[in-house]
Amino acid sequence: MDGTPRILAIGVTLGLVFCRGATGAGPVESPGPTVYAKGLRASIGGTILRPARLVFTDRHVTVDLPGHGSERFDYETIRFQRTRKPVRWSLFDKRYWLSALSGAPLAYLVGPYFMAGYFGAIHAVEVSRWLGTRGERQRLGLHSDDPHRCSQLALPRNAKLRNAILDEFARRFAGKLQARAPDSFSLPAQEPYPAAGIQAPDFTLTALNGMAWNLARMRGNIVLVNFWASWCEPCRQELPQLQQLHERLSGDGLVVVGVSDEDPGKARQYLDEHGISYPSLHDDGGSVMQSYQVGAIPTSLIIDRDGQLLLRMEGYTPINAFENALWPLLAPPSGDSGT
Numbered sequence: 479m480d481g482t483p484r485i486l487a488i489g490v491t492l493g494l495v496f497c498r499g500a501t502g503a504g505p506v507e508s509p510g511p512t513v514y515a516k517g518l519r520a521s522i523g524g525t526i527l528r529p530a531r532l533v534f535t536d537r538h539v540t541v542d543l544p545g546h547g548s549e550r551f552d553y554e555t556i557r558f559q560r561t562r563k564p565v566r567w568s569l570f571d572k573r574y575w576l577s578a579l580s581g582a583p584l585a586y587l588v589g590p591y592f593m594a595g596y597f598g599a600i601h602a603v604e605v606s607r608w609l610g611t612r613g614e615r616q617r618l619g620l621h622s623d624d625p626h627r628c629s630q631l632a633l634p635r636n637a638k639l640r641n642a643i644l645d646e647f648a649r650r651f652a653g654k655l656q657a658r659a660p661d662s663f664s665l666p667a668q669e670p671y672p673a674a675g676i677q678a679p680d681f682t683l684t685a686l687n688g689m690a691w692n693l694a695r696m697r698g699n700i701v702l703v704n705f706w707a708s709w710c711e712p713c714r715q716e717l718p719q720l721q722q723l724h725e726r727l728s729g730d731g732l733v734v735v736g737v738s739d740e741d742p743g744k745a746r747q748y749l750d751e752h753g754i755s756y757p758s759l760h761d762d763g764g765s766v767m768q769s770y771q772v773g774a775i776p777t778s779l780i781i782d783r784d785g786q787l788l789l790r791m792e793g794y795t796p797i798n799a800f801e802n803a804l805w806p807l808l809a810p811p812s813g814d815s816g817t
Contacts, residue, residue, distance in 0.1 A: 511533045511534055511535045512533070512534040512646060513531055513532070513533050513534075514531060514532045514534075514639070514642065514643050514646065515529075515530070515531030515532070516634065516636075516639055517633075517634025517635060517636055517639050517640075518530050518531060518532065518631065518632070518633065518634055518639075518643070519631070519632040520541050520543060520629055520630065520631045520632070521629065521630040522541060522543055522546070522547060522548070522549045522629050523549075523628070523711075525543075525546065527630070527632050528543050528546055529543075529544070530542060530543050530544075530631070531544075532631075532643065532646075534646055534650070537552065537553060538550050538551055538552045538553060539551050539553070539556070539620075539650075541620065541629045541631070549620075549627055549629050551620050551622050551627065551629075552622070553650065555622045556620060556621070556622060557620075557621040557622070557709055558618065558619065558620065558621070558647070559618070559619035559621065559710070559774060559775065581596060581600075582596075616633045616640060617630060617631060617632055617633065618630075618631040618633060618643075618644075618647070619631070619710075619774075621707075621709045621710060621711070622709070627711070628709075628710065628711030628712070672770065672787050674787055674788055674789060674790065675786060675787070675788075676786065676787055677785055677786055677787070678693065678770075678779070678781045678785055678786065678787040679769045679770065680692070680693050680694045680785075681693050681765075681766045681769065683737065683759035683760060683761060683762075683766065684759065684760055685757045685758065685759050685760075686742055686745060686746045686749070686757075686758050686759070686760060687757075689757075691735065691757055691759055693781070693785075694785065696733050696781075697783065697784065697785055698731070698783050699731045699732065699733045699783060700731055700732050700733070700780065700781070700782060700783060700804065700807045700808060701732075701733045701735065701779075701780070701781040702720070702723070702732060702733065702734045702735070702778060702779070702780055702781075702800070702804070703735055703736075703737060703778065703779040703781065704716065704720055704734070704735070704736050704737070704776060704777075704778045705736075705737050705738070705767060705770075705772045705775050705776060705777045705778070706736050706737070706738055706758075706775055706776050707738050707739075707740050707745075707775055708738075708740065708744055708745055708748035709740070710775050710776065712775075712776055712793065712794035713775060713776045714752075715794055716776050716778075716794060716795065717736075717749075717752060717754050718752070718754075719796070719797040719800065720734050720736075720754075720756065720800075721753065721754050721755065721756065722797065723797070723800055723801075723804070724755070724756040727804065727808060728756075730808045731783070731808055732804060732808060734756040735756060735757050735758070735759060736749075736754075736756065736757070736758035736759065737758070737759050737761050737766055737767070738758060738759070738760065738761060739760070739761040739762070739763070739764040739767060742760045745758060745760070746758075774792050774793060776792075776793065776794060776795070777790065777791065777792045777793075778790075778791040778795060778800075779791075780803055780804070780807070782807065783807075788803075788807070789803055791803075
């Protein structure tokens with residue numbers, strides 16, 4: 479009888495353990511992370527696109543470049559930028575002909591047969607480039623507000639793999655993925671409106687300093703409109719260059735203005751901290767961005783003195799590209815030599 483209580487205690491303990499495991503009351507291990515890698519390429523911190531993988535866990539997603547580091551984005555701070563970037567067939571791209579014709583004189587001097595082989599090789603390279611990139615039109619930019627981080631993803635060419643990645647993001651961030659619509663990811667493959675040569679749609683917005691700003695009142699000036707956000711890494715690289723253009727060329731008739739749909743307090747704080755003095759406007763609800771079909775930021779528009787849209791520059795643009803586009807427009811007419 480002395481061993482009976484001990485046997486009963488052991489039996490009760492085993493029963494509790496069994497019941498705890500059977501009812502799921504104990505700690506349950508979370509499922510392993512979801513990993514997508516096949517056909518995915520990514521860029522971290524402005525590097526070139528490299529083979530990469532996405533690792534989804536319960537609290538964050540990690541962009542991993544094997545051998546080149548990784549970037550983690552918490553679900554609470556992640557933001558998205560979806561774009562579709564078409565790749566033109568090389569024969570209809572002026573850059574192809576500029577690069578091909580630059581070596582034509584030397585090829586001709588060597589011999590006509592060598593010249594034919596030269597053009598054949600150049601065209602073969604362009605065809606392979608087009609075939610290798612035509613399926614990477616759909617891109618997804620990941621951004622974090624705090625701290626500022628940015629990764630660009632070139633989604634797989636295979637539609638099934640690409641949709642699996644987008645479905646995984648949509649399942650976890652259904653609200654945020656639809657926050658900015660329409661964008662170029664959901665639009666059909668067509669030239670954006672307004673196209674070059676068309677009158678730029680007028681708009682009036684409130685600047686971050688509280689003053690009203692109207693595009694039509696800028697007639698007679700060359701206007702550079704830059705759509706940006708403080709959480710966008712390429713935008714942050716462009717802002718100091720735009721400030722340089724504002725300081726150097728405003729006396730020649732250039733008006734630089736920023737447009738952002740993010741919280742005015744965050745935008746104003748970032749501009750003040752980095753010494754950006756040209757006006758920046760708050761596009762509440764993104765109505766101006768939609769009227770210009772801006773689906774990727776940064777996007778810059780150059781509008782001439784008569785209010786016509788001359789050029790649309792999507793993605794990060796170096797300062798020399800801005801200068802090359804602006805200098806002919808700011809140059810005085812040939813009759814105004816000042817003599």
